[in-house]
Each structure stands twice: as C-alpha cells, then as structure tokens.
Amino acid sequence: QKEVEQNSGPLSVPEGAIASLNCTYSDRGSQSFFWYRQYSGKSPELIMFIYSNGDKEDGRFTAQLNKASQYVSLLIRDSQPSDSATYLCAVSGGYNKLIFGAGTRLAVHP
Amino acid sequence: EAGVAQSPRYKIIEKRQSVAFWCNPISGHATLYWYQQILGQGPKLLIQFQNNGVVDDSQLPKDRFSAERLKGVDSTLKIQPAKLEDSAVYLCASSSGLESPQYNEQFFGPGTRLTVL
Numbered sequence: 001q002k003e004v005e006q007n008s009g010p011l012s013v014p015e016g017a018i019a020s021l022n023c024t025y026s027d028r029g030s031q032s033f034f035w036y037r038q039y040s041g042k043s044p045e046l047i048m049f050i051y052s053n054g055d056k057e058d059g060r061f062t063a064q065l066n067k068a069s070q071y072v073s074l075l076i077r078d079s080q081p082s083d084s085a086t087y088l089c090a091v092s093g094g095y096n097k098l099i100f101g102a103g104t105r106l107a108v109h110p
Numbered sequence: 111e112a113g114v115a116q117s118p119r120y121k122i123i124e125k126r127q128s129v130a131f132w133c134n135p136i137s138g139h140a141t142l143y144w145y146q147q148i149l150g151q152g153p154k155l156l157i158q159f160q161n162n163g164v165v166d167d168s169q170l171p172k173d174r175f176s177a178e179r180l181k182g183v184d185s186t187l188k189i190q191p192a193k194l195e196d197s198a199v200y201l202c203a204s205s206s207g208l209e210s211p212q213y214n215e216q217f218f219g220p221g222t223r224l225t226v227l
Contacts, residue, residue, distance in 0.1 A: 004152075046215050090152075095158070096158075096205060096207065097158060098155070099155075100154070103151075
C-alpha cells in the first residue's frame with residue numbers, strides 16, 4: 001500500500017515567519033509531487049508541483065524534493081494569516097493518479 | 111473557463127437510504143476523479159475515469175458504491191445503502207488527461223457534504 005505521511009499539526013507560526021511543512025512517501029518509484037492548499041470547508045487547490053531533486057521556487061513558496069530520502073517539503077516565506085489552511089501533500093501513483101497525505105494544518109497568528 | 115460543478119452541495123440521509131451525486135467536469139477534460147474526504151483526512155480516490163472508461167476503482171466499495179460516466183462528460187456517484195461511516199465530503203476532480211509523466215493538474219469541484227444519520 002503506497003503511503004504519504006504528514007504531521008497533522010497544527011503548526012503555529014507568527015506572521016512574517018517561515019513555515020516549513022514536511023512529507024514523506026513510501027513508493028520509491030514516485031515521479032511527481034504536489035502541494036495543495038485547502039481552506040476550511042473548501043476544496044483543495046494546487047500550489048506547486050515538483051519532479052526534480054532540489055528546490056523549486058514560486059513567489060513566497062519553495063518546494064524541496066529529495067528522492068533518495070523520499071522526502072518533500074514546502075516552505076512558505078513571510079507567512080500571512082491568509083496562509084492559514086491545511087496543506088496536503090500528494091504523490092503521483094501512475095496514470096495521473098494522486099495519493100494524498102492527511103494534511104498539515106497551518107495557523108499563522110498576527 | 112467554468113470550473114468543476116457538483117450537486118448537491120449538502121445532503122443528509124438516514125442509514126440504509128440511497129443517495130446520488132452529480133459532477134460536471136471542466137469542458138474538454140478527459141479524466142474525471144471521485145474522492146472521498148473524511149473529516150481530518152486527505153482525499154481518498156474512489157474511482158478514476160478516462161473518457162467513459164474506468165482506469166482505477168480499486169478503492170471503491172463495490173458492494174454499495176457505483177459510478178458511471180456514460181458519455182465521457184458528466185458523472186454520477188451512487189451509494190446504496192448508505193452507512194454511518196459514509197459521512198464525508200465527496201469531491202469530484204478533473205484533469206486534461208494528456209500524457210504527461212510529470213504533471214497533470216487536477217481541478218477540484220466544491221464537493222458534496224454527506225451526513226448519514
């Protein structure tokens with residue numbers, strides 16, 4: 001059974017700080033990795049995807065991938081209260097199928 | 111571009127009753143997904159269609175759940191009979207279905223919140 005593990009949180013950070021969200025996966029053959037944001041009562045929306053080892057930056061967001069360690073992370077710089085949400089890590093499972101982790105709840109306090 | 115549409119948004123039923131959900135994907139999207147998201151958990155794939163064919167239904171409880179996408183566009187998901195543990199948000203998502211080994215963004219609908227009493 002392919003698994004994606006995330007710390008459920010909540011992760012609490014002050015406004016302006018860096019939030020670091022982590023995810024590990026069990027299938028060494030996984031190729032693509034996704035971070036979705038889900039506000040309470042809303043549906044998930046894609047923030048970033050990454051498929052090469054290293055860092056990928058998009059505005060305040062940086063995704064980091066280490067396939068040898070089967071580890072992917074999301075950094076949010078200059079965290080804002082509007083970033084408070086659940087962040088879902090998803091891993092491709094072939095045929096465009098995604099396997100989601102349970103999500104990490106992030107709370108950014110003023 | 112219109113997003114993924116789902117209805118109803120909310121449904122309350124008693125156990126052993128039946129219920130059906132409807133999804134209309136983004137125009138032109140070949141791949142359609144139904145997910146179940148239980149409170150506090152991530153979305154779990156129930157079934158994936160490519161056009162009107164099933165790609166993956168390995169986690170669909172086939173004794174009570176069924177889904178169809180007859181014309182390769184709209185889809186319905188049915189539960190009959192419902193159990194208490196079926197209380198969840200049912201999310202529909204679609205993607206272009208283009209061959210991409212690395213990336214195929216899934217766009218989610220607003221979901222249907224089902225409560226089974």
